[in-house]
Amino acid sequence: MERRRPPRPNTVTTTVTTTVGTAVGGSASSGTDPVKVATLPPASSTEKPAAPRAKRGVPEGLWQKCDGCGATIYRKEAEEMQNVCPQCGFHWYVSAAQRIAQLLDAGTFEEWDGSLRPTDPLGFRDKKAYAERIVAEQKRTGMCDAVITGTGMIRARRVACGVTDSSFIMGSMGSVVGERLARLVERATAGKLPLIIISASGGGARMHEGILSLMQMAKVSAALARHSQAGGLFISVLTNPTMGGVAASFASLGDLCFAEPRALIGFAGPRTIKATIRVELPKGFQTSEFLLEHGFIDRIVARKDLKSEIARAIDYCGG
Numbered sequence: 001m002e003r004r005r006p007p008r009p010n011t012v013t014t015t016v017t018t019t020v021g022t023a024v025g026g027s028a029s030s031g032t033d034p035v036k037v038a039t040l041p042p043a044s045s046t047e048k049p050a051a052p053r054a055k056r057g058v059p060e061g062l063w064q065k066c067d068g069c070g071a072t073i074y075r076k077e078a079e080e081m082q083n084v085c086p087q088c089g090f091h092w093y094v095s096a097a098q099r100i101a102q103l104l105d106a107g108t109f110e111e112w113d114g115s116l117r118p119t120d121p122l123g124f125r126d127k128k129a130y131a132e133r134i135v136a137e138q139k140r141t142g143m144c145d146a147v148i149t150g151t152g153m154i155r156a157r158r159v160a161c162g163v164t165d166s167s168f169i170m171g172s173m174g175s176v177v178g179e180r181l182a183r184l185v186e187r188a189t190a191g192k193l194p195l196i197i198i199s200a201s202g203g204g205a206r207m208h209e210g211i212l213s214l215m216q217m218a219k220v221s222a223a224l225a226r227h228s229q230a231g232g233l234f235i236s237v238l239t240n241p242t243m244g245g246v247a248a249s250f251a252s253l254g255d256l257c258f259a260e261p262r263a264l265i266g267f268a269g270p271r272t273i274k275a276t277i278r279v280e281l282p283k284g285f286q287t288s289e290f291l292l293e294h295g296f297i298d299r300i301v302a303r304k305d306l307k308s309e310i311a312r313a314i315d316y317c318g319g
């Protein structure tokens with residue numbers, strides 16, 4: 001994406017500003033502005049334009065290229081449609097905070113365990129140290145880690161709700177994500193609340209935390225099993241992308257599994273699978289539509305209908 005450049009310094013303007021500044025400081029009662037007149041370019045100077053207009057360009061983020069159809073879309077128009085492409089219906093990224101705002105009744109969300117912060121138990125380092133990466137991601141996204149959990153209302157039905165965010169280290173599940181989700185499930189069980197988890201995790205388990213992140217898969221899954229035994233309802237919503245250890249654990253364990261249209265959902269990436277089994281993969285492999293056809297998910301729900309469909313499912317299941 002193009003970054004806005006600071007405007008190029010303009011010689012004439014600079015001179016005017018400086019000189020006028022001095023003039024104002026010196027004499028405030030001056031009716032005319034002789035200094036300004038003096039600094040204006042001579043009328044005959046046509047060879048060299050005195051004040052070339054600085055290139056402004058398009059303000060960042062006004063337009064966005066759609067990953068679905070390649071069209072350039074006016075961002076505001078897509079935002080009004082909850083970040084869905086108005087031309088082809090492709091569902092773009094939404095942050096966890098935006099998702100909560102879209103899904104829950106206004107002003108009803110109350111965060112749980114927001115004070116949990118990730119640590120760097122292995123002293124892990126790839127291109128940069130994990131400890132530094134965490135701080136940079138927190139600063140960039142305004143989140144503590146890749147998940148937000150809490151409670152709120154969906155069309156006046158109280159729910160326990162968790163949302164992962166693919167912009168924070170690919171939405172991968174480290175110890176904090178796992179712990180917050182496990183606590184969310186346990187509170188849902190104790191409070192007899194319908195549980196909704198919306199997954200947007202392209203990274204699966206977080207490799208920076210090694211085995212500790214893999215343990216989260218079992219921990220959250222075990223909590224979900226207890227929730228199920230207690231008769232609790234769990235609706236899992238898979239969005240683009242849901243991959244790796246997240247897809248292989250809690251995201252697949254919903255009593256109902258919804259998915260947004262054309263979302264990438266799978267375990268290993270298609271290239272890895274192709275290289276391993278040496279077979280041409282079928283068209284549309286690892287999309288919501290393909291998975292619906294093969295019984296992996298229950299329903300594809302467009303973003304605009306998600307709130308109503310969840311409310312309907314809760315009522316249907318007697319939640």
Ligand SMILES: [Zn+2]
Nearest residue numbers: 066069085088
């Ligand atoms: Zn599109």
